[in-house]
Amino acid sequence: GKLPFIFSVACVNGNFVNSTCFAEAWMRAEDNGQPAGAIATLMSTINxxxxxPMGGQDEMNDILTEAYSNNIKRxxxxxxxxxxxxxxxxxGSDGNEMTDTWTVFGDPSLVIRTSIPQNMSVSHANELHLGETSMTLTCNANGAKAALTFNGEILGTAIxxxxxATITFDALTELGMADFVVSGYNYKPYITSIEILPELGPFMAIAGKVINDVPGGxxxxxxxxxxxxxxxxxLTNIGVEAGYGITSILSSTSPYIEIIGDSASFGDLAVGDTVVVTDAYAFSVANNLPNMSLVPFTLTSTDQDGNEWVSNFMMPGHSAKLIFTGFSIDDAAGNNNGKLDAGETANISLSVKNTGSSExxxxxxxxxxxxxxxxxxxxxLNYGDIAPGTxxxxxxxxxxxxxxPVGYIADFxxxxxxxxELSMTDGFYTIIGQIPVLIVNMAxxxxxxxxxxxxxxxxxxxxVQDTLPSSLEIYTSVFVLLGSFPNNHVLTEDEGNILVTFLQNGGRVYMEGGDTWSADTLTALHPMFFIKGTEDGMDDLGTIVGDESNFLAGYSFEYNGFNSSVDHIVPYPGGKVLMSNVSPEYNTAISYENDIYKTVGAVFQFDGMTNQEGSTKEGMMAKILEFFGVSFTWTELDESAALNMGVVAYPNPFNDQVTFKLNLDEKSPVTLDVFDLTGRVVYSSGQKVMNPGPQKLVWNVQDTPPGIYTYxxxxxxxxITNKLVRVN
Known part of the structure; x- marks a missing residue:
């Protein structure tokens, strides 16, 4: 029967965590043991x-109906x-959040159909012969893909x-049945088998090979x-006549292989005979052989009559690959707080893993x-031999x-x-003394x-942590992110008490939440912000400006966050308005300070603030850190410098490689560093002196998981600093 595919704009019908969701139930539905649900669905894990999402769905419909001749996706x-x-x-960020939580259920590579599939008319040879290297076919479906496979391996393809179309492939060297398939959009696939038969005379094919690395490995x-x-x-003779005086030459085009002994004699082979020559060939493997690379070899066999047979084969190469996987600090001889402090001697444990397939x-x-x-x-230190995967x-x-200095970032x-010649260079940093900032991303x-x-x-x-630690003494400031309805976190009484203790001991807390000040239940923490929630607002958060009497004076942002319906707030006596919405007018952030602690409370989400001329998020963060007494280094030149130098990272998001393009006015030393969200250096180019004009740096990514990075x-x-996103 026919099964639908679904692009759904709806709430939590794809929330697959801890229970079977609507999307999964529909995909798995059966009637009398036969599939009766959907063949693919796009559904959301959140509200x-x-x-x-309506705009996204409209675009999906346009692509589905092929409204764009230059963007055909099927x-x-x-x-x-x-x-x-x-x-x-x-x-912007509103769309990003929908993309992040819209989930494909089913095979993502499924080619969908938009009309009743038609039969294709395909003609081709009914048999192939040893030694042939091509196959021609005719077909009435232009754009269809044809593929010839043998024993599960693709021999060749054509459009x-x-x-x-003509499919080309290496010379056929094995007898048997090949599979031939032609598939086209809105056509039924054409599937058949083609027999591979011997030609006249002898035919030499590889019957097997064995590596002997006992003496040299x-x-x-x-x-x-x-x-x-x-x-x-x-070697085996799969032809129809005997072969006499067989000699075979081994060669390789790989730069990682040096053939030392390339020739072997196999003598005479009757039809169906197999001859084994032990240690027939010798070659050396380079030190820098890429791990799990497929190394090409060619065996060229000839007989006394001048017949020649060429067999190509691959052998997997195995190498060691070292990566730095992390560090830990043992300061049991000091204050035993798990950190390195000024004046302290400690042990830093470094873990090195061999992710290769050789020792x-x-x-x-x-x-x-x-x-x-x-x-x-x-x-x-001598780490000794490290086995693969250990x-x-x-x-x-x-x-x-x-x-x-307290909060000093120490690079290693x-x-x-x-x-x-096996080598690895990596880096990390740790903070001496208190960690300046903890971000608790509860929502x-x-x-x-x-x-x-x-x-x-x-x-x-x-x-960054997603839950609040029970002790905050190693942090100077804490930034608490509670989100906005319907994806908000309601602060619990226990969480509030932890933050109360932190403030009472001289801490600094920034807390943002669209509903925590009025709509949600208050905790013992909330009064310490000197903020009063007056009402649950409407969908009207727009231009946000800094109050002229406070430290964000002159700042102005357009808000483009997830939810523009937020609590309205006013300060209790002692609190100071920090930021306000322009129209309608209401407060959006309030600061408070006394001799012991400092706070900033906000109703917006920080990521929703859109940079304007002279008003940037990094500038706003610098002002908040300055208010909290956290030291920083900032030139305020990043955006203009990036613009002047034409810095572009592409593609972004990326998969296995990202290129950084820049334009230099003068000869300069250039360094590229990439950090994960913990601040660990995952890649460094080292310093390179580059000439004026267009230049580029390339990061070939290996052993780095998908996620968000900073370059x-x-x-x-x-x-110049900005964000990178790696995807699978």
Missing amino acids: QSWNP TFAGISMNGCMKMNDEY VSGGS NGNGQMDYAEDILLTMS AYQVITQLVANNGYVTVNSDP TTTMSFNVTAAGDT TVEALGNF NVASADSMMICLQMLQVGGE RIKAGNTL
Whole structure:
């Protein structure tokens, strides 16, 4: 029967966590044991807003009906995600939140149908022969894809154009049945089998091969980096006549292979005979062989009559690959708070993992302090041999100087070297003393990412957690994100009490929430902000400006956040209006300070503030940090510098590679660093001197999970920072 595909604008019908959701139930529905539900659905895990998803769905409909000749997408996820991208362009962060929580159920690569599928008319040869390298077909469906496969491997593909197509492939060397399929949009697939038959005369084919790496390697029978390998080869005659005086030559086009012994004699082979030559060939494998690369080889066989048979094959290459997976601090000999403090000596444990498929030998690891306040007391340590998939952890003793500033970000480099030129360089940082900022993202909102980007630009250390720690003593300030209805978190009494204790001990708290001041139940924390919620507002949050009597005077933002219906607030005596909505006029942020603590309470979401000329989120964050007494470094030149240098990161979001384009006015030293949201350096280009004019840097991503990252480009005295998103 026919099954529907669905693009749904609705609330929580795709919330698959902890229970079977509506989308899953529909996909799994059966009638008498046969599928009766949907073949694919796009449904949301949260309560959706109105305009953004409706706009996204409109775009999906336009793509589905092929309204754009330059944007043809026919897979379910291709249509869905392209619709989401249009929504993101039109609605900014509101669209992003919908994209983040709209989920594809079913096969994302499914090619959907928009009309009753027709039969294709296809003609082709009914058999193929050993040694052939192409196949021609005719078909009445232009644009259809034709594929020839054998034993589950694709031999070749082609696209039908002008009623015909030719599939090319390596010379056929095995007898059997090949599968032939032609598929087209809104056509029924054409599926058949084609027999591969022998030609006249003998035909030599590879029957098997065995790696011998006992004398020149580790003896595990696989092709590892830095090995000298002997290759045993078996040849069989699958032709219809005997072959005489067979000689075979081994070659490879791979830059990682050096053939040392390339020739072997197999003698005479009758029809159906197989001859094995032990250790027939010899070759060396380079030290820098990429892990799990498929290395091409060619075996060319000839007989005394001048017949020639060419067999191509691949062998997987195996190498070690070292990555730095993390660090921990043991300060049991100090104050035992799990951090490095000024004047303290502690042990930093570094974990190095071999993510390759071959062993890493005699790994030596060194910790280098890239700052003037921390001394590494330990010499480089011998991590020994690290087997594939295993992690080795060892500790380095370090001392922080007594005059290290509180909140100082101490950078470190981790260097590991192994036998056969194996190497790894990575980095991390830790904060000496109190961590300046903790962001508690209780509502899973985009403000956390936006704030972390600002902190990176301001060179301020920070952490993000989704729950409130029971103790906050290691933090200078806490930023609490409660979100807006319907995706808000209601602060509990226990959470409020933790923050009360923090403030009573001299803490600083920023708290934003669209409903926490009026609509939600108040806790013991709320009165400490000196904020009174007066009413639950309407959908009218627009232009937000800083109050002329407070530290955000002169700042002005257009609000483009998730929900513009927020609580209205006024200050109790002692509180000061910090920001207000212009029309209708009502307060949106209030600050308070006394001799012990300081607070900022807001009704908007930080990420919804759209940068204007002279008013940026990083500037706003800098002012809040200044009010809280948190040190930062800020030149206020990032946006103009990025514009002047033409800095662009593309594609963004990206998958396995991202390119950074920039234009230099003069010869400059350039460094690219990429950080995750914990502040760990996941990539560094090292310093490169670049000439004036257009330049580019490329990050080829490996072993870095999908997520949000911050890149920082330093060109001369200019520092540029922005966000990157890696997707699967």
